[in-house]
Amino acid sequence: MTGVRSFPVCCYCGACAAFIPFEKYREEEVVFDKGCGGTASKGFCFSFCPRSFAACRLCEGDCPKMEVCDFSPRASSLERRILGHYKEIISARAREESVRGAGQDGGAVTAMLCEALEKGFIDAAVVAVRTEDWKAEPFVATTPEEVLRGAGSKYTACPSVLGVWEAIDRGYENIAMVGTGCSVEAVRRLQALHDPALELDRVKVLIGLFCTEAFRHRDLVAFLAERGIDVKEVRRFYVAKGKFTAVTKDGEYSIPAKELEPCVRDTCKICDDFAARLADVSAGSSGSPDGCTSLIIRTKAGEEFVSVSRGAIETEKLDDVGIKRIERLAFNKKMRNYGMMMDQMGICSACLTNPYFFTLQAGD
Numbered sequence: 001m002t003g004v005r006s007f008p009v010c011c012y013c014g015a016c017a018a019f020i021p022f023e024k025y026r027e028e029e030v031v032f033d034k035g036c037g038g039t040a041s042k043g044f045c046f047s048f049c050p051r052s053f054a055a056c057r058l059c060e061g062d063c064p065k066m067e068v069c070d071f072s073p074r075a076s077s078l079e080r081r082i083l084g085h086y087k088e089i090i091s092a093r094a095r096e097e098s099v100r101g102a103g104q105d106g107g108a109v110t111a112m113l114c115e116a117l118e119k120g121f122i123d124a125a126v127v128a129v130r131t132e133d134w135k136a137e138p139f140v141a142t143t144p145e146e147v148l149r150g151a152g153s154k155y156t157a158c159p160s161v162l163g164v165w166e167a168i169d170r171g172y173e174n175i176a177m178v179g180t181g182c183s184v185e186a187v188r189r190l191q192a193l194h195d196p197a198l199e200l201d202r203v204k205v206l207i208g209l210f211c212t213e214a215f216r217h218r219d220l221v222a223f224l225a226e227r228g229i230d231v232k233e234v235r236r237f238y239v240a241k242g243k244f245t246a247v248t249k250d251g252e253y254s255i256p257a258k259e260l261e262p263c264v265r266d267t268c269k270i271c272d273d274f275a276a277r278l279a280d281v282s283a284g285s286s287g288s289p290d291g292c293t294s295l296i297i298r299t300k301a302g303e304e305f306v307s308v309s310r311g312a313i314e315t316e317k318l319d320d321v322g323i324k325r326i327e328r329l330a331f332n333k334k335m336r337n338y339g340m341m342m343d344q345m346g347i348c349s350a351c352l353t354n355p356y357f358f359t360l361q362a363g364d
C-alpha cells in the first residue's frame with residue numbers, strides 16, 4: 001500500500017468510525033495517510049482510542065475520584081488489581097440446553113442478554129455475528145432470536161463500538177455491548193469524556209470477554225487453507241487445553257494454539273488486559289469447569305444485569321482454584337506483553353522515561 005502509513009496498533013474496536021471516513025478501514029485496522037487518531041494525532045480520537053495509551057488509564061491514574069469510583073483498585077489486594085476491581089466471581093451456564101449448545105462455553109452471556117431483553121432491562125444488545133468466512137461483524141440485536149444469532153466466539157477482531165453507534169443512532173435507550181477488553185475500554189474512555197452529544201449514557205451494561213489474543217482474519221483463513229480446511233466449512237472454533245480446534249461436518253481439526261502465533265494481531269501483543277477489567281461483567285471459560293462460563297461481576301450495573309437475568313442461568317460461586325487460574329492467565333499476559341508495550345510507547349521498561357507515545361514500525 002504505497003503512500004499509506006500502516007500502524008500495527010489499531011485493535012479495530014470501531015470507536016473512531018463515526019469520526020473517520022469508513023474507507024480508511026482496511027485489513028481490519030485503521031490506516032490513514034496522516035496517521036490515525038490513536039497514534040499520530042493528539043486530537044479528539046486520541047482521547048478515546050484504546051491504543052492511544054493516554055496518561056489516564058481511567059482507574060489506574062491518580063484520579064481524584066478514586067475513592068468513590070467503582071473501578072478503584074485503591075482498597076484492593078494485589079490479586080484484585082490483576083483482575084481489576086470486582087464484587088463477585090461466579091460460574092454460570094444457560095438454563096436452557098439449546099442456548100448452552102449455541103453458546104461458546106456455558107452460553108451464559110447469550111442467556112443473560114436474552115433474559116435482559118425480555119425483562120426490558122435493555123432494549124438492544126450489540127453482539128458479534130459472523131460472515132460465511134468467519135469475519136466478525138457487530139450486530140444490534142433487539143430480540144432473543146437475534147441475540148442467539150451472535151452466540152459463539154469469533155476469534156477475529158470485531159469493531160463492536162460501531163454497533164454501539166448504530167444502536168444509539170437507531171434510538172435505543174438501554175444498550176448492552178459485548179466485546180473484547182479493547183472495545184470495552186474504548187466505550188469507557190468515550191463515557192469518561194462526559195460529552196452529552198455522544199449520548200453514551202444510553203450504554204447501560206458492558207460485557208467484556210476474557211481475551212488472550214485475536215487473530216487477523218486473512219491470516220487465519222490462509223493458515224487453515226494451507227492445512228486443507230476451507231474456513232467456510234467450519235461450524236465452530238474453540239480453544240481448550242492449549243489446543244485450537246476447528247469443527248467441520250467431517251470432524252475436528254486440532255493444533256497447538258502456539259502454532260497460530262503468526263496469525264495473532266500485532267496489537268494484541270501490546271495488550272495487557274486479559275479479563276476486560278473495565279467491563280461491568282467479564283466472561284470467559286477460564287477458571288470454570290467445561291461447559292460453564294466464569295463471570296466476574298464488577299460494578300453495580302453488572303450486579304443489576306446479572307440479577308435481572310438470573311432466571312436464565314444456573315450459577316455457583318467460583319472456588320479459589322478457579323479464581324487463581326484466571327489471575328494466573330491475566331498475570332501471564334501482562335508479563336508476556338509488558339516489554340512490547342513499553343517498546344511501542346518508546347518507553348524504557350527499566351527507567352520508564354520517554355516522552356514519545358509510539359514508535360512507528362519499520363515500513364511506516
Ligand SMILES: Cc1cc2nc3c(=O)[nH]c(=O)nc-3n(C[C@H](O)[C@H](O)[C@H](O)COP(=O)(O)OP(=O)(O)OC[C@H]3O[C@@H](n4cnc5c(N)ncnc54)[C@H](O)[C@@H]3O)c2cc1C
Nearest residue numbers: 103104105106107108109110128150152154212284285286
Ligand atoms: C477473540 C476472543 C478471545 C477469547 N479468549 C479467551 C481466553 O483466552 N480465555 C477465556 O477464558 N475466554 C476467552 N474468550 C471468551 C470465550 O470464548 C467466551 O466468549 C466466553 O467464555 C463466554 O462464553 P459464553 O458461552 O457465555 O458466550 P456466548 O453465550 O457464546 O456469547 C458470546 C458473546 O460474545 C460475542 N462475541 C463473539 N465473538 C466476539 C468478538 N470477536 N468480539 C466481540 N464479541 C464477540 C457473541 O456475539 C456473543 O454475544 C475469548 C473470546 C474472544 C471473542
Ligand code: SF4
Nearest residue numbers: 010011014016038049
Ligand atoms: S483502536 Fe479503535 S479507536 Fe483506535 S484507531 Fe483502531 S478502530 Fe480507531
Ligand code: SF4
Nearest residue numbers: 181182211213268271
Ligand atoms: S488481546 Fe487485547 S487488543 Fe487483542 S482483541 Fe483481546 S482485548 Fe483486544
